[in-house]
Amino acid sequence: MQTRKEHAMKLRALSVKIVSLTLTLLLALGAVTGLQAEMTRNAYPPFEHFASGRIMNGNSGFFKHNAELMFGKDPPDDKWQGFVKFDLTDIPEDAYITSVSIVYKVISVSNPGPSTVVTLLSSDPVPATAAQLWQEISSGPVLTSPIVEERGWVERPLNPTGVAAVQSALANGWIAMGLFKFDETETKGHVKGYQAGPHKPYLKIGFAGRDLGIVEITAPVAQVQAGSSVAPVLIVHNFGQVDGPFTVEVTIRRSEEEFYRRTVPVPNLSPGQSLTLPFPVWTADQVGGERVVRADLYAVGDANPANNTLVGWFVVTRDDEPGGGPGGDPIGDPRNIRWGWEEVRSVPAGPTNRPVRAGGALAIDKTTGLIYALKGNKTGEFAVYDPVTGLWRELAPVPRGADNRQVGKGAVLSADNAGNLYLVKGSNTSEFWRYDIAANEWTRLPDVLPGPKNRKLKSGAGLAIVPQYGTEYVYLLKGPGNELMRYAADANAWEALPDAPAGSGKWDKGSWLVYDGENRIYLHKAKKHEFISFDLVADAWTPGSGFGLPFMNSRDRVTRSKEGGSADWRDSGIWALKGGNTDEFWRWEAATGRWTEFEPMPKLGSTGKVRGVAAGGGLVSYPFAPVLFGLKGNKTLEFWRYTMKPAEQMAAPQPGPSGELAQPVIAHDPRIIIEPNPVVGNAVNLHYRLDRSGAGVITVFDPAGRSVLRQSQQLGPAGAIRLDLSRLSAGVYTVRLDAGGLSSSLKLVKTR
Known part of the structure; x- marks a missing residue:
């Protein structure tokens, strides 16, 4: 049996809940007094x-x-x-x-x-x-x-x-x-x-218990003049119910070069209290470019290590030195710190020199902040990225296994935050693997269940790891079908769960699965944009989780989520890349069920070609800062970092195409999409976008111009309406939406 220390490290890692939304709210409110953890x-x-x-x-x-x-x-x-x-x-x-x-x-x-x-x-x-x-x-x-x-x-x-x-x-x-x-x-x-x-x-x-956390790095931030002096300053808070001593360490570095490391002991901090903690002065170096400041809190018996680390990026500026370009270090113009997307160091070319394509995947260990990437493209190439140093390191490749196949379409990677990653290889295999981070070693586990149709994995798979009942379960949606199953780590065995609702079409490439950190997983179906959830306590599907990614973007273009579609959970919602060679980047709020479009990932990167996110794309949320990282895929090695504006950390309005925060860009007349069209069954979804909320009327006309279906209802600025066509025979119809004194129409084909 493992020692108490070894077993505690694993189980505590399994029980960690990322509390970034709580910290964001505290920052926005500007005060953290009186809050205590429920243990x-x-x-x-x-x-x-x-x-x-x-x-x-x-x-x-x-x-x-x-x-x-x-x-x-x-x-x-x-x-x-x-x-x-x-x-x-x-x-x-x-x-x-x-x-x-x-x-x-x-x-x-x-x-x-x-x-x-x-x-x-x-x-x-x-x-x-x-x-x-x-x-x-x-x-x-x-x-x-x-x-x-x-x-x-x-x-x-x-x-x-x-x-x-x-x-x-x-x-x-x-x-x-x-x-x-x-x-x-x-x-x-x-x-x-x-x-x-x-x-x-x-x-x-x-x-x-003890729960001490770092709430904010107040200095250094944004820009620091080369050669100037700045004292790092942190805000720490006692979220727990026990006081006692702790220490905080701050480091400042540029890639592997460390400029500053200081530790400050704190003898005591009462429950519910905050402390502004200054550190000894640092004199900024003379080389312009990006720097990383990292703060780590160490407290014996801390019950929630998830809030013990915070990372920030800032720029050392020099009047006489421009910045470097994408994919290098420094990144961008050091005189122009910006929010939004920035390209960082590219994925290693590796021994094959192949780009990232189908089967490419990202996973993040949220206890260390390290990001793991598979290149896919029928290779086993595998690497880890450290956001603090900005460097990649190549790791042991995925073995070919008895099937003699390499990572390809349908591959999915996920971390358990306790020292392991799990991989479904895809590539028309049933192979399932575990990667031991400390040992840098892959182990093949029992194959994915064959299911009633004896299918293997080749597209549309989704994977999430959930700590439950004293162990960890790996939940898998086995695309392109609708089979849901889970692997129990302690029993080393798979079990079948209720199939996902059939809906329309298959779970195609670009479908994804996300765990909310509590008791639910969310699934999004590529191309069809169906959006459903699974209750992990009841082991049952929940209807009506809301509408999937909007088909229409802020530029009034109709696009579908396809290959490269990917998502991660953060701040009580889902951040998602649409994929399908688009640059679209969205956020879904669980509380409101609303999708909001954010600054698109730039199509022109270090590859030198205009490319959106496609096969091999991936997205992960970084636990120690308001940051996400994205893998573009699409025959590139491009890797990008998205830094949220403070307002975005509170799920504020979207930025427009310029990248500046704005209300959603809405056309001046109603825009509608009908899905599916043609329709085989008796129901369709009418997706719409309006200038503002208000009353709307939907009317369906037959070829003779007669109204055969009419319904009125209050409409928000964007959403979807389900139309019941069960009383209509096969034929061609016109669907019209009237709202705000304007109207828009589309043809609808009902095949039977």
Whole structure:
């Protein structure tokens, strides 16, 4: 078994929630006093033999059984008691435990049910003998009030003895408990064990813990004159409920060259308080160009390391020195710091000298901020980019495997933020791989499930890694079909989930899947722009997630999401590149369901050719700054960085084509798109864009000019309306939208 430290590093990484929206809101409000973290975590059984189970006491002696818990009595003399071990390494060792409940699922129970209490075990049930466990279950300290068991989920608060027991067990990293049936009635029950995935037992633990975070780097920012003196300044905040000492380190560098490194100790910061923290003065160097400032906070027992690092970019200016060009260092004119897209160092050409094409992919480890890239294009070439140094490093290539195929169409890459990446190779294979970051080593895992149609992966796949139930699950949409499945890391096995709704058309190249960091994954279908979500708690699809990427952009051009379409979650929403050789860049807000277009990725880059995002494109959100990184693909090696304006960090209005913030660019008469058209079924979506909100009327006319369908409703400035055509026969119709005193019409073909 892993040491507490090793296991804690992995599990804490799995439990980290990126809190960039919270920090952004704090910055915008300009004050962070009074905010404290809610500290609640679940502790699950480890995935090992006899982490849970039951003991039988019969005429032949004591017998120990694995996994499922059982308590009760069978005639004439067989008796059963249950036990379970919980892994506590995800709880900071210096946390102050305030409350604990044991939660488990009773899957069958007699009528009447048995009466039980929860008891404390002093022995580790994995190696302990059956007789030893029986004795401890029957005579250990009682941790709960007695209850009569009933079928379903049961949550039982632990008494003060139980809370104290969990507190004491933190140093060991585990605690074990028994389900003790204390009466002599012939009643019994069964409880799901450690192998039961979402149905396994767990402890719900509330605690007062440490959560210190860096809120803002106030200096250096924007521009610094060469040779001038500047003192780095940070704002730190205690989001937790425990005070105590910590240290903060600031570094300033240009690529691999480090100019400044200082550490400042802080003896104490009270819960809910902020501190402006100045550092010793730095004298800027004489070489103009971009610099990176990084701040790291170190606090023993910090429960949320996600907010302990912040990174910023600024420019050292010289009156006599222009900047370098794209793809190099420095980037751009050092006298002209800008928001939006900037090309950074290109993906390595590698041994094949091939550009990024189909199968290219990005993934980011949000605990380190390192970005991993696959080149695709039927190569195994693989590299990592450090946004702080601005440098790439080539890594072990993806093995060819038994199928002798390399990474191609349908490949998807994702990081678990705990030292591993997972890869679906695509290229018409079923291959599934894990990359160990520390070892720089690939391991082939069980193949993706063949499914009822025995299809392999070649397009439209989506991949997301979700920490759940004490392990990690890899969720996969297996394009071009609609099969959803997940891989359990502890069990090293796949399981099928409910298929995605069929909708219209296949999950084509450019479809994507995004995890919201909580309890939902979102899926977007290329070409058709269908947008749906999957509830990770209920294991069920949720209809009506909203409309997908708008077909019409701010320049009144109709485009579709195709190859290169990609997305990532950030700040309670989704940022997305449309792909399909477009430059379009969008954001979807979960709270409003609204899509907003932002500054497009420049089509002219270091390649010297005008190209939009296409096959091999990718997008990731950087956790330590308001920044995203994009891979253009489309037979290029171009790699781009997008820096949000402060208003954009609050999901403000879109920039227009000039890159300046503006309200959405709207045409002066209604613009409409009908999807699908021609239509085979009985419903279509009418997508529209207006000058402003107001009343609208949609009318459908037959070839003779007669109105055969009419509906009125209030319309927002942009959106979609679903039209029911079930009463219309096959034929050619005219659809007209009247709004704001203006109108727009389109032909609609209904084939049957």
